Amino acid sequence: MRVFCFAACAVIVLGIAGRTQATDPTLRELIPETAWESTGISKLAESEREALVRAILSAHVNLLAHRSNGVYVIAPSVSISMKAREMLLRTGIPEVSLRAAYRAVVVVRSGLFNPLMGVYSNIFELEQDADRQLNIAGPRYHVYVFDLDEDFRPTQVSHDSFQAD
Numbered sequence: 677m678r679v680f681c682f683a684a685c686a687v688i689v690l691g692i693a694g695r696t697q698a699t700d701p702t703l704r705e706l707i708p709e710t711a712w713e714s715t716g717i718s719k720l721a722e723s724e725r726e727a728l729v730r731a732i733l734s735a736h737v738n739l740l741a742h743r744s745n746g747v748y749v750i751a752p753s754v755s756i757s758m759k760a761r762e763m764l765l766r767t768g769i770p771e772v773s774l775r776a777a778y779r780a781v782v783v784v785r786s787g788l789f790n791p792l793m794g795v796y797s798n799i800f801e802l803e804q805d806a807d808r809q810l811n812i813a814g815p816r817y818h819v820y821v822f823d824l825d826e827d828f829r830p831t832q833v834s835h836d837s838f839q840a841d
Contacts, residue, residue, distance in 0.1 A: 703729050746772035748824070750782040750803050753811040759783060763819070774799065780830060782820040784809040785840060791818055794835075799828045815840055 703717070703725050712718040720728065749771050751760035760783040764771055774780075780799065784791055784806050791809050796802040802822065816837045822830035 701729070701733075706732055746770035746777060747821075748772060748774045748777035748780040748799075750780055750806050752784065752803075752807045752809065756783050756785055756811050756817075759817060774824075774828065778824050779833075780822045780824055782806050782818075782822065784818050784820075785811050785814040786816065786818060787814045790835065792820055792832075792835075794832045796830050799824065799830055802830050 706729065707715065707717060717725065717728070747764070747769055749757075749760050749764065751757040760781065761771065763783070764781070769781075780802070782792065782802065786809050792802075792805055796805070817840055818835065818837045820832060821834045822832050824830055
């Protein structure tokens, strides 16, 4: 049963590996036309503007690639932290600093069905909410996965729970 729980957590964390990509944005969506004169974009030919869009998108993809090598872990107590790191070790997912992560894994222990709110305006609100959980007792471990945008705003992508030891 325990192996199944770790495998399920790995699928949750790794299975949602790709970010959904919308159609490529136009230059007007990336840089407001009001800034075109001051930045010199208005002087570019259409082919140069298209090249600029490709360069901006490539830089964005490279930024995300540098942030995709691991997950940021939020596990408020010592025992929960040990359990979170044990799960990551078994699944081969490295833990990284907040700055290097594009995904956060939150582990809490609780008797509630869904102990975290799920919607947060920033990562610090999420950490505070996780810290407010009982985390010492409770029949279930809850594992949440949040995507982090460029401003480190979390968006919940999954929640799973399994029986505590």
